[in-house]
Amino acid sequence: MLVNYLRLLLLPFSLIYGLAITLRKKLYDWGIMRSVKFDLPIICVGNLAVGGSGKTPTTEYLVRLLGDYKIAILSRGYGRKTKGFILADATATAETIGDEPLQYHQKFEDVTVAVCEDRVAGIEKLKENHDLIILDDAFQHRAVNAGLNILLFEFRKLGTLQFLLPAGNLRDIFASRKRADILLVTKSPVPLLHVAQQASVNELQPNNNQPVLHSYLKYGDLQHLYNNECRTLDSINDFEIFLLTGIANPAPLIEELEKYSKAVKHEEFADHYAFKEEDIKKFKSAFDKGVKKDKIIITTEKDSKRLKAAGFKDLLVNLPVYFLPIEVELFEEDKITFDELILNYVKSNRRNR
Template sequence: MIVKYLRLLLLPFSFIYGIAIVLRKKLYDWGILPSIKFDIPIICVGNLAVGGSGKTPTTEYLVRLLADYKIAILSRGYGRKTKGFVLADERATAESIGDEPLQYYQKFEQVTVAVCEDRVKGVEQLKDHHDVIILDDAFQHRRIHPGFNILLFEFRKLGTLQCLLPAGNLRDVFSSRKRADVLLVTKAPVPLLHVAQQASINELQPNSNQPVLHSYLKYGNLQHLYTGENRALASIEGYELFLLTGIANPQPLIEELQKLSKNIHHEEFADHYAFEIDDLKRFKSAFEQGISKEKIIITTEKDSQRLRAIGFEDLLVNLPIYYLPIEVELFEEDKITFDELILNYVKSNSRNR
């Protein structure tokens, strides 16, 4: 209730923020502020809200789809303690490049991963040595003009009233969706009923040339944080679960785990939270006080990047602590459309080398 009233108090500031966003948008639309194009395929994955829409697994989907090309992923590197252009290497940490870029680097050996708050400078550094660049979370970065914009919308939030920052979670006005080449609805239920699919289209009101496509989350095997051991998710049915998250929206994960256990203890932190020793000591103590003989600690793949920080291993290494990888998958007809759009764009805009 207190949060609700605080949001109401912040509405005037959201109105001012909205005016600033619309003015900035118009300055770019009118060409008063320049937007730079490059002669290399550039795919932008973005959203209108703050976090939680599935940009990371969508970026990973693109990497797997475009495996025949030399790919670079360029991110801002949210939460890092460095500045400027940084190329990921074997010394990279979540503090030096951010948790999501570190996840890309560790997951895809053949992909170049870089961070730079100025995407134009970042592309300048990468363009001569790659076939395609994926911009992670750059839809609002109008100084660069990507060749293909994928805009994500979380299924469960469509149809709900959302406000601009700071009263709400929107960082851009809803009309900005018209700039996108594809509107991708994420975290849809399986199976997806036709009436729900149509409701998404009605809510987004796409242009005639804007496909509205739907994706869902697919969960992998649990991976131990340190040993590399993996086990099937179904193997923890009936366990006492201790869930540790520092992501924007843990609700889909909680719902997935609730299919396996009704005994879940959730320690929730803010998105990109920098875990501290005291946080983990407290969490470890709660786990050790668990009453079940069969108990396990679960975290997200993104959080695992920060939990592997120097200084935490002695505290966690002997615990049954696992992260749960996720992938994005599209429904059959939508997958055909999406893959074809991406592959055709990259092929038709690739340079002869």
């Protein structure tokens, strides 16, 4: 909490940052800076804040929805130690392509996954052999004129006072939402009351052609980090849970786990954090000192990619360490609207090949 108050001292820098991105936005709007349009469907999944809005499970939802097409996912590859265009293959690790692209690559064998800081250059390399390209986290990358922009907003943060970087977590001005084709509110409560739905619409003030749709998180079964063992969340009732995360917003995950146990001990790191051996040793020591007989280590699917890549197997292999997969689902009427918008866009913009 103290850190949040100290960040308010940075408000003058947020003002300068806001002026800079507003000017950049105008340069693109006026055509002074060039935005490239491509002759195949390009779907951009993005948000205005730094991390935590659910872009990864939303991208995975799109992949499942569009399974009849040859898809490429193009990401910047945040947190990787490489540069330039890289195509994911059997040798890919979180260090070479980033944790989220690695998750896509390992989950969808028929989907091409690539990383490149320059999205235009990346699309040029992918466009000939694919029916469509999904841009992961590229709403601010105005050099590409995406055909369909899906902009994500986390439900619990709507209606709260948010500041631009560095005083806050917004990397773009709120007015930029007007560029989006679909406004998707994520991590909504279940059930979602009509008054809460309407509150989202009132906050976002969409254009007449901008649908405001709502999604929620659906949790899967726990999966062991090193083998094929799975177990349900019901099976860990009253366990002592040692939670290890390096994601932007672990609050929804903690809320889910607290449905099964009140003994959740959370070791929190920054988003995309590169775990170190001393971190894991300290965490393992805390687990060993756990007071309950029934205890378990849980991490996120994204974090599991970095844990496996970093060579911690000797420290963790004999422990009950699992990751919890999540999926995005939309409420019934919103799902019909969303799916129809996506499928119609791809069908009507697909090249004759």
